[in-house]
Amino acid sequence: MSEENHFGSEPYYSLKSAAQKIFEVIAQRLDVQTTYITMKGENSMTVLSSLNKQEEIVPEGFTIDYEESHCRLIINDQDHILRTNNLMEDKLTREMEASALLQVKGYLGVTLKDLKGNVFGTLCVMDKEEKNFNQEDIEFLQTIASVLSHMIELDQTHYNMGLMNAPIIPITDGVSVLPIQGIVDAGRAEKLMGDVLRYGKEQDIDYFVLDLSGLVVRDQFFSEMLPKLIHALQVMGIDTMLTGITPEIAQKEIEANVLTQTKPKTVPNLQTALSTIGFKLVESH
Known part of the structure; x- marks a missing residue:
């Protein structure tokens, strides 16, 4: 199959x-x-x-x-x-x-x-x-x-x-989270790239946290589109952080070594990502 x-x-x-x-x-x-x-x-x-x-x-x-x-x-x-x-x-x-x-x-x-x-x-x-x-x-x-x-x-x-329009979640001024979910084919990858870069410029984003926990890995996206997206954000001066790295994604990275050039920072979860940037999640009572 x-x-x-x-x-x-x-x-x-x-x-x-x-x-x-x-x-x-x-x-x-x-x-x-x-x-x-x-x-x-x-x-x-x-x-x-x-x-x-x-x-x-x-x-x-x-x-x-x-x-x-x-x-x-x-x-x-x-x-x-x-x-x-x-x-x-x-x-x-x-x-x-x-x-x-x-x-x-x-x-x-x-x-x-x-x-x-x-x-x-x-x-x-x-x-x-x-x-x-x-x-x-x-x-x-x-x-x-x-x-x-x-x-x-x-x-x-x-x-x-239903997954085509990836929801970009603003956290605070200059910081947003992008959950990438499901299967990303060529058409969706192209739209994703355009939407994210346009949003980054319009909203004056400093940090983008890419949450990959829901991503279904396909070789073409992981080896081509994800590094391009990270690189494009870096060229625009936007720091990129990856979270939600699944065992499948980690194994693909070991096999393909696709993130070496861009070297994005990886963290285990969103809370750690925001803490690294300098923000804290505070529970409301």
Whole structure:
């Protein structure tokens, strides 16, 4: 998988809503009891949405270790499919934990991707009875997966648009905090750069504290845009301080060594940052 799904299952409203309507069509067309979509995490697969026509075999929210899941076989397969008429007897699946948990026979699954080609998860169907799925069935499920890819893109776009306008928080004259959250792609990075530099000039900022605790690291932003932003602020005479350094960010810095030239000061939290500048946070009673 090229990218992990960093913002959890809740923002995928469009995908889940569309899936529930499409599941009925899939179940009728393929004559199966259960249809579901999974989402791939770092080490696990989670059922994002499901339809169980009779007994509940796969509940929404069900999570299983990636290595023990049928989804791993689907995603790693050259054709990105898994087809068997009996999970309990197939040599690839009969010893797997997921097969023991599900206790089903007929199974067909295809990889679900976003529009950029990144693996999102899987779209699967299964039944208590043996099912001989043919090539036409596979192509049908792959077509449905392609349709759902647009829902994934829609949800991801809505999520990132919500983070597009990074809130610059003024602390006092000459001091502001910029929380950088979520995934920063090229478009958002360019806007972020323009907004921050313009704000720094208009508000006569002396210190900018960049809070990275909510940043989802992507190589392009971390290795290119963040150093450029810091350097541009320094050229304008604005001191930059980094806080909220996560273990992931620290590891990326060790690997890429991208902040060496700009050498921004790093502190563990906002209170320390303000104290370093010369301010104190005072609790109100």
